[in-house]
Amino acid sequence: MAQEVNLAQLRALVAVADAGGFGSAAAELGVSQSAVSHAVAALERVLGAPVLHRGAPARPTPLGERILPHARTAVASAAAVRSIAEHHSGGLTGTVRLAAPTTVCQGLLPALLRDWRAEHPRLTVRVFEGEDDELAVWLEAGTVDAAVLVDAGRVPPGAVPLGADSMHALLRRDHPLAGEASVDVADLEDDDFLLSEGGCEQHIRDAYRRAGVRFAPRHRIRDLNTLIGMVHAGVGVSVMPALAQPMLPPDCVLVPIRPAAHRTLTLTGPAGRPWSPAVTGLLAAVRPGRDRSAAPR
Missing domain, CATH: 3.40.190.10 (Periplasmic binding protein-like II)
Known part of the structure; x- marks a missing residue:
């Protein structure tokens, strides 16, 4: 009888693809690294071709890419079956x-x-x-x-x-506008603007457009903590969501912007x-x- 693909093999493939390595996948699954390696190797024997490039990080081969969505569905469906049974038993x-x-x-x-x-x-x-x-x-x-x-x-x-999470100007506490109830984005033109390249860029650009103010960021920062650190160091100002408040040092404040923008x-x-x-x-x-x-x- 021909060998069949089993759930343990698919679970190992998904774990390695997501974790980027066999060791991390093993920790994720709570098994040994050799168990993960054996499961992936068994899957490749059944399929007759490699599903992962063994590198740093490990990544799917073209075949692995094609079967990965189906593997995810199988793993998720098995988890759902277990969850339904456990919920039926209470909680x-x-x-x-x-x-x-x-x-x-x-x-x-x-x-x-x-x-x-x-x-x-x-x-x-x-x-x-x-x-x-x-x-x-x-x-x-x-x-x-x-x-x-x-x-x-x-x-x-x-x-x-x-x-909704509203957009606020991020300022040092000693900035002249830090004590205002709100800040018009036009009043930030005299400062170097640090733009986070995350998902809030469109909201910021839209606020400047509605205010009729040219938007010309001086710096583009990928990491939010880096951006906050640069504002704290006096490099410039920025605009970010109110939910960033817990990330701020004591010397920085958030002030609502005008026109209002939110996500x-x-x-x-x-x-x-x-x-x-x-x-x-x-x-x-x-x-x-x-x-x-x-x-x-």
Whole structure:
């Protein structure tokens, strides 16, 4: 009888592809590295071709790329079956992989994680931090089970709106405008502007456009902590979401901008496949209307 692909082999493939290495995948799965290597090698024997390039990082071959979405679906479906059975026996268990942007991880998720831990103590939530434009891709590819999406378009039934996160000017506390109730973006023209290359760039450009002010950032910074450090050092000013508040040193402040700009946040499961009971239960536990934002001080 010809050998068949089994779930352990597919689970190993997904873990290595996501972790970028056999050792990290082994830690993720809670097995030995040799067990992961044997599972991938067995899969390759069944398929008759390599599915992974053994490098640093390990990455899928063209064949691996083609089968990876199906492997993710199989692994997710098996997890859903286990979750349904466990839920039937009483209470949510298992693991939910949740993706969110940096500022959401800093300013919003801590309160949500506390709520979820209190309501579902047997359920584990693992957080994956990513850029705004990565999150929907991860979600639909099956890399994560749920995500906090920024300015999501159409979302599936059961998605939970988490509210709006307004844009604020990031200033040193000794900046002349730091004590104002709000700041017109035109008043920031005399300062060097540091632009974060994350998902908020469009909101910032739109605010400047509506104000009729030329937008000419002096510096482009990829990492948000680097940007905050440069503003703190007096290099310039920036604009970022209110949820960045927990990341700020004491000598920096956030001041609302005019014209106002904001982004919407939505907690959702994937649009292209059924949600596991764990994801459904997690989203159902979110209490609408509760203020979890980090209000600027």
